[in-house]
Amino acid sequence: MDLSIINQIRSAFENLPDYRKPGNNLKYAVEDAALSAFAVFFTQSPSFLDYQQRMQKLHNRNNAQSIFGVHQIPSTSQIGNLLDPIAPETLFPVLAEMGDRLYTQGYLEPFISIGDTLLVALDGTDSFSSEKISCPCCTQQTLKNGPTLYRHTLVTPVIVAPGQSRVLPLPPEFVRVQDGVDKQDCELAAAKRWLTTWGAHYAPRGITVLGDDLYCHQPFCEAVRAQHMDFLLVCKPDSHALLYEWVTDFERTGEVQTIEKSRWNGKQRMTERYRYLNQVPLRNSDDALMVNWCEVTILNAKQQVVYRNAWASSHTLDEHNVVEIVAAGRARWKIENENNNVLKNHGYHFEHNFAHGKQHLSNFLATLNLLAFLAHTSLEWLDEAYHAVQTAAPSRRTFFENLRTLLQFIPFDHWQHLMQFMLYGENLLPRKT
Template sequence: MSYPFESTDKTTYKFTHTTMIKHLRQSFESLPDYRSGTGTYKKYSVLDAAMSAFSVFFMQSSSFLAHQKTMKKQQGGNNAESLFGVHQIPSDNQIRNLLDGATPNALHPLYRDIFKGLEQSGKLKEFHVLNGSTLIAMDGVEYFSSQKIHCNCCSTKTLKNGKTQYFHTAVTPVIVSPNQSSVIPLSPEFVTPQDGSEKQDYELAASKRWIERESSYQPVNTTILGDDLYCHQPFCEHIRDKGWNFILVCKPDSHKTLYEWVADFEREEKIEVMEKRRWTGKQYVVDRYRFMNKMPLRNSDDALLVNWCELETTDESGKVLYHNAFATNYTLDKNNVAKIVKAGRTRWKIENENNNTLKTKGYNFKHNFGHGSQYLASILASLIILAYLFHTVLEWFDVCYQLLREYLPSRKIFFDDLRALTRYMLFDDWQCLMEFMLDGLKIPIPISNKLMSVSLN
């Protein structure tokens, strides 16, 4: 079976800007158009509206489309068309109106195809730990909040002053590894009030929906990482029923029964202990691991038995530098407890490498680009995550992109240059833009580029 990003010889992968944009356009072709009538009322297509929105996030420029409209008048063409295949650029309000009725579901197959291409290319193996397991960290992130603006998909909470806070939250799963600085964003799941449910939707329910939706597309050997919120018996059982593993933060305040058992075993000196002294590059520290297998997660006859481990890191004076504990279904021993804890600690990458990047590194994830009355906020958020995924993959597979990022390691400088060039100059395609930048920086352009280019048209 072949996949969209696999080349004909099955040795190279067509993860180029042009190819990825082409498949993104194909995903958008299924978006509904609820407009009636013809003529000028339907001058702009939903496809052009979606691609226009994506181009803003990909270029990290809220004024990208305005500049391209000016360029079209002056030069007869623009980069929105040559780089993203946008034939007619709608206004910002038109984009919001056209996308409001579109759900992010249309993007799920594209996320899966990119993941499958990474798996087929062997890139995913670089993320494997614990005998070939793929670590998926899950966490919720708020991307909209207001006391005035709201829609039917908003979650709500009552503040101390009696006012209602409206907000949007998404669960943003990412593939992480303690051996990799990058992460691989997967399709998000949005926290929304669910039809037929008496309780307001919440993060755990959304995470369960994501697992139910995506489990058949992920590797069999998968390990879920999460904070203490996820260390909840129904959620752990849901993971286990899929044949997956889990390593979840486990705090005393929310798991009193388990820690009562820990205290009992401590008194009986049955908790296993292992210490390791290591050099951090600045000082010697001591990692003290404690662990015990088969502990009840809650106080009930049907309590799930989990395996508990704890790490406390101290300096030579005895000052505690780090402390955390985890519950897992991996059987623990002195040969693997350090690896299990290291994998569990990797969940911080979902916040530092993913959520913070989306919020503070130019993607403006928390900026209110548009709220709408239906799904606008969620589909725009999904497009921002997708833009981040595109840039991540291009840095791995696009030779010219790699060279530029090596020479311009600062994200700000890289995107400043992209914005400046595309504001004033018209490029035939992404490859021409990349080669122009390389030539300007006196970087030799690769003679042979195995990554093939495909026309957007």
């Protein structure tokens, strides 16, 4: 792996707390347990450590050591015991630092959007659910047929942008039982905590928060503005009746502005109709927050509606920016397709119960999985060899299949050795004679 990335991860893992009592079996270091688990997620291979132990016996060397820096490979149960007491928040700084590096080196400039801000999409997703297995960090949901469902849910903030296939995950916030709070935690409360924790860190860069209709309510909007950020949130008629009454009234007086654009989608002529109105109340109260509303309706050649959505925003709308703002709002889906869907269905197995533990293990492993995803994303920018090999592969799935196979059977001296081998295999480097 790019040395700066793996060194950054190793440095973070070296500082993980060790909660074992003096005199206990201290054969394995906490750092090795964390690096071993991370290697499983990075290679997307649940059997990676088994193969490396076999390789050690056959060749007296292994890739867990040479590439990831693992001194001794613990067993699965030992990894769980060592990591279970460690809160996932101990990993959040390294997630932030990896993203900060990409920002300071200019890789996120193509992501700058409306009002010179970065778009941070928020969404909740599950990393675990079971009717039988639980821990103190689980939230509980009573199902209609009677049983209790135990869940691990987290809010996954992601930097997105229209026209960008990549997304950049930021430190998450877990939905879980909060000390001294009787009310069960929820996605919206977790999102507010994320703003409080990370607002000062990210706000100076210019941030517009994206979210679905769940977030489009005054307390959350005020929390965003308190952190000196902007918002662009889906705004549905059934949950914002008063706002839409205002829109209807102003439409009668001709104050709702409308813009129409036509585009060819390769098959037919589409019509895009944009409507917008500034300064309407978000709720029915004397202290209602005034927001700016916009809507897009897309019609096909037969003038049939194929898409319609609307947003409330802190950005002032006009004829020059409403199209860009709508495009930014529509980029919110990338958190589902390019982040959550990839984590769950494209090799990371995010909802798989790798191990649950009695304290923090499930959330800690979920955070390691996010870290692996972020490492892959960072390597696409920072490691030319990695980018070339992955691009040359027929698919992302094929690339990781090749990576797993090579690491299972061939001991490599270091990450660059592995990348060079794969470059040769893709005929991207001439072989030495």
